Amino acid sequence: MTAVDGMARILREEGTAFVSCFPHAPLIDACVGVGIRPVVARSERVVVNIADGFSRAAGGGRVGVCIVQREAGIENAFAGVAQAYADSIPILVLPSADPLRRHGVPPGFDAVKQFAGVTKWAATVNAADRVTELMRRAFTALRCGRPGPVLLSLPNDVATETIEGGARYLCVPRWRAGPDHSAVGKAIDLLFSAKRPVVLAGAGVHAAGADANLLRLVERVRLPVATTMNGKGAIAENHPLALGVGGLSATAMVDHFLRRADLVLAVGTSLTRWWMAAPLPDGACIIQCTVDERDVGKDYAIDHAVLGDAALVLDALAEEAGTRLEAGRRATAVDPTDEIRAVRRAWLAEWDPLLSSDEVPINPYRVVRELMHGLDRGRAIVTHESGFPRDQMAPFYESLAPLGYVGWGHSTQLGYSLGLAIGMKLAHPDRPVVNVMGDASIGMVGMDLETAVRAGAGIITVVLNNGVMSGYEAHLPLASERHGAKLLGGDYAAVGAALGAHAERITRPQEIRPALERALSEADSGRPSLLEIVTREETRIPTYW
Template sequence: MHVADAIAQILKAEGVKYLFAYPVNHLIEAAAKVDIRTIIVRQERIGLHMADAVSRLTSGEEIGVFCMQHGPGAENAFGGVAQAYGDSSPILVLPMGYPRAINQVQPNFNSALNYRHVTKSCEQLTVPEALPAAMRRAFSAVRNGRPRPALLEIPSDLIHAELPVPLIYQPVRKTRYGPDPEDVAIVADVLLEAQRPLIYAGQGIHYAKAWAELQELAELLEAPVTTTLNGKSAFPENHPLALGCANRSHPKPVYDFLHEADLIFGIGCSFSITSFGVKIPPGKTVVHATLDPADIQKDVPADYTLVGDARLTLQALVSAIRERLVSQRLGRAEALARRIREGKEAWLAEWMPKLTSDEKPLSPYRVIWDLMHTVDVANTIITHDAGSPRDQLAPFWESITPLSYIGWGKTTQLGYGLGLAMGAKLVHPEKLCINVWGDAAIGFTGMDFETAVRERIPILSILLNNFAMAIEIPIMPVSTAKYGSTNITGHYADMARAFGAYGERITEPDQIVPAIRRGIEKTREGVPALLEFITAQETAVSIY
């Protein structure tokens, strides 16, 4: 058996359904022979983003895999792997490498050397007989502990080499670990002693599938809940205790309750300092429960810590708290829910003029508001793009089912949302999958809308076109005035039609909802749809 065929057999055994790729990599043919669907993209980064979505939308149960050619293919792919590393997504990357005789020689790009800082596991196959163990290590890395990319480089002189022994491979099982029971007991007491506790939930909830346990703890403690951007949809945002997402832009109750809290309980989060999240106010008692010990005391000092899987941690805490409660109610739920509701109503009232604006060019907030009130939110998966789409969408989109919002942003590469939406549609063909992006983002990855057409992936793409990089206008006034540095242009509905998709440009407020309905209907017919809304150069965001 050749190395390429052995890799394909291992991928099949590990439950891999798709191989995202850009030629030339001989794994493409080998995967197709064993009925792994091969999806060829227009640029490497999009294939990695699609693999990323497969892993995210299955909570890491299915691993997204990408392969590419050596040299320029491996060089081009770097950004997509770095994005997955920054946002903790478990993907497997299988680049070809230069032949072993020259793979250490300048200027040949060596993936095993150059990807080490953006992968959890990174190695190069050196002899055919090492393949099963190397693949086992890679899958163990992506299935266990903190989710991040693993890479195995296959030198081109090995890809068709014969395995000297029969292939023997056992798929890797996921192993969970939980917190120290003594620490759980201490934290349970601390949580019950707090007068104004707040729960700050990250995407560890998604990977642990701890949605029910999170809700149980919140209701038991009668504590408000906010999520990180990556953790958005981990807690239903129509729940009486939901504050909304703690993105850079956020509902005002997030700010108010964070600052009022006497204790902040971070669960399934890293507490990483990022421009795309709120700052943890000083002077709070901080309890940090996370899967990765490296996050403990990294950016935010913690008074109490728990290390382990989020579901195991929450189950242990719920059990310990129930044992300590004299009554099943602490008595603050009704008043707390009322304050949250009133705070949200007051905040929405501030923004309602933009959310319901009849102005032209269209308000991007009106587009988002009408979109949310037109789709079946519970059966929709949506993701933003970098910049204005992220900051305009995240506060106002109310996610009510787990894994219905793909949040990201610690390293904010433009154009990321397109691949995420396509990957989401592959995982959930029964759901409406939407990416919301701007005219800057489509400039990076727009050609891969053709991939959606060619691969029959009927997503709904919402493009907010204001003919500018609007978020940069306030910080680039001179270069814009002199040289038009923030100005960009394009007719992207025409581009979509040229690819064979449904494309429509919308300029009138009363046509927003009808256009969305037409776009949804096209996706039901199996046709990708791009709706191009001509919007104002909006720079106001919900930051407090």
């Protein structure tokens, strides 16, 4: 057996059903030979984004796998891997590479060296008999600890070498680290003493599959729950204890409760200080629960930490809290549900004129409301695009189920949502998958709608076409005034139809829901849709800091 055949067999044993790829590498045909389907995209960046979307949606330790060629192929993949790294998404990147004897010879591209800053682990298969060892290490890194991309390059000469003997490959389980019992006890001491505690749930809750674990704790102690952008949906957003998302844009409930908090229990979040995260209040006690010790106290001086997998940490906190409640001890804080309800009612009333607007061109907030009412939010998977589609959707689209809304954005790359949607649809072909883009972002990746057509991935891509890069006159005042630098144009429905998708152009609010219903019907047959909605430029977003 050759090295490339050995890698393909291991991928199959690890449950890999498809690999996203472009344009060629020896491993692609080897994968086909063992029954793994190739999904060939139009660009390497989208190849990586598809693998990323699959990993986010699949769960159960399954990871997206992508294959690209040496040199130009892996160079073009850098942006996608950087995005996955920023969001802590486990993907396996398998580029081919120059023969070993050419390593280090300019201008050859050393992927292991160049990707070191955007991967959890990167290595080269430098001998055929190391395939089993290195693939085992790769899947261990992918499934254990803090998630992140792993890169394993396969030189073309090593690919054809014969594996002599070698250890039998054993599939890697998902090993998890649990919390220290004394750390859990102290956390509950602090939590029970707080008058206005708030839970801040991050992406680590999703990564650990810990949505139910979170719910058990917060219902037991009656804790209000805010989420980061990447943690959106960690609790159903119609739950009486849900505050919604706190990012660049946010709900009024997050602002109201977080500003007044005397304790923040942060679970599955690095607590990074940056413009896309709600700031924590000065003087509040901070308990940070994370799987990665590098997060502890990184940007905020914390009062206490509990290290471990989010699901195991939340279970331990809920168990300790339950023990104390059964012994007759009560938390100091009062049930916040009435207060949450009042703040939510006032906030939605404030924004209702935009959410229910009948204006033409269509207000993008009306699109958000139509999607909410036109989709089965118990089944649908929705994601945003970078920029205003994110800032307008995230606070108002009410996610009702785990994975109902996929938030992202520690790197804010335009066009990322299309490949993400394709990967999520391949993970869940029975669920509607919708990505909402602007007219700037579809310009980055629009040709890969044809990838969805060939792959039979019946996604629904909503393009909000307002003909401009919204708000960019603030960044490019002279260029916008003198040269129209913020202006864009295009007939995106025509492009979608030419690429083989079902496509419609929508100009009135009343047309949105019927068009969505037609797109859902097309999705059932595996055909993607592009719904181009002509919107007004809308720069108002709910932001509080």
